[in-house]
Amino acid sequence: MSNLPQTALARDESVLVSEAKAGNYASFEELVNRYEKKIYRLGMNITGNPEDAEDVLQEAFLKAFEHLRDFREDSRFYTWIVRIAVNQALMKLRKRRASREVSMDDSPDDNGDVVVREFADWQPNPEQLYARGELEEILQGAVKSLPPGFRTVFYLRDVEGLSTEETAELLKLSAGAVKARLFRARLRLREELSKVFKRG
């Protein structure tokens, strides 16, 4: 993205925030319309559960609406709502972990090394080999197979495009821990997808 549209977008967003703070609900709704898809995707990626993702979506925007006056605008509104949504999603995970013993990080083979079993090249252009819905199902299945702590880091870094430092701050992890989780998440996803996409 060039600098010009980004600047224009940011300015536009700050106008909407000012209007919403002044009580203009239509402006707030425009912010919601702009980011609701991304926040739902964030909820699905982190919690892996449609009901939890809907709760994350609602709670994040309701909180933002309630606390809009406290938003100091030292970051973009989008960064602020992502932060709120990530915290809501992590709370959901913690609750589920407490009730169902869901581990944030590990599976039994996770001793620090990643086991690579698939060394084959992929068929060219998997996007063209599968119908859109079918490909989505394959990708969603692979991401859901990751431990929550891994898929959260993968989502923030590789899908959302946050830096290592931003991700570390949001998740209260060290930069080294973010890198380690990202490394494992990427290789595990690759391993899962290779089972489907490999040649021959």
Add this chain to the structure above:
Amino acid sequence: MRVLNCKGAIKEISSYLDGELDEGLRNALRAHLTNCHHCHAVFDTTRKTIDLYCDGRLFSLPEDVRTRLHEALRRKLQAGS
């Protein structure tokens, strides 16, 4: 020049993709990937994995979920006014 075996090379692929390796390690990894078909396949398919996910195609927002969100926000607005 530093030399990497397969285990060492695979460990560095993720950092390499993020442009975080110093020159010595970067060159060692490139040399390994040139000569090792298995590790090159792991590198190439890891890069493709990231590409497949980064276009935001996953988990589209269902219309009924969207409707309930906007209803909840309107209820909040009415409760506050």
